[in-house]
Amino acid sequence: MGREVRRVPADWQHPRYTEENAPHGRAVGRYIPMFDGGYAEAAADFLEKANAEGLQEAIDYYGEAPKQENYMPDWPQEQRTHLMMYEDTTEGTPISPAFATPEELARWLTDTGASSFGDQTASYEAWLRVAKGGFAPSAVLYDGSLTSGVEAIA
Template sequence: MRQVRRVPSDWKHPRDGVGRYIPLEESAPDEPSPDPVSHMPAWPTEARTHWQLYEVTTEGTPVSPPCASARELAKWLADNRIEVGGFTGTEKQWRAAIERGGLIPVLMMKGKSFVNPLDD
């Protein structure tokens, strides 16, 4: 599954010694981070100005760079043909999924897959 997370504009997801992203769970805004080793910082809501897509089924690592808007993230995902379970959405499809929020799982129907936002 994928999840859009709100991050500060200068957020750089940490990497390990060989350059791989370190998996991190999301922290709630305006609350202390439960465990700084396994969670992202708990930035205040007003500092979370950018949008970033994360892989959350097994990792908690970024898929995209931080983007200044849902529209910019949707464009980046479409332009880079980011795949979710075999589906690569159009900019319009990605934007609709991002703006609904929550997790973005893939549903299979009649041999076709498509993005279906799932609210938390």
């Protein structure tokens, strides 16, 4: 759990809750959390467990069967031209727009004071390392102090 880069099409607009699908009124307009990775793989894993150990065991293990709407779209690689920073403490919601390069993404995250953990932000160099490397944990406890994972791995 922390911050991760996801490759998306240039025109990707992460879905938001509407009055029709929001779990409560305060959620309207907020991003809908979505898992990264493929729905097909998650569904295959669920079915494998259900077939091997029984449906109830699979439900007990996974909580419920995977739902396609809970996963990012499975675009062809050639369409995944841009980078977006996501928080994945929940299933995953964006904390940035899409950018063509890691440098542009890191600059935007720095200039806007984007959250690297709670109310902490990170330096350009730290954001750039994550933008190029793909992932940072939420936080790291180091020498008795809790710090952003983005800064800790820089």
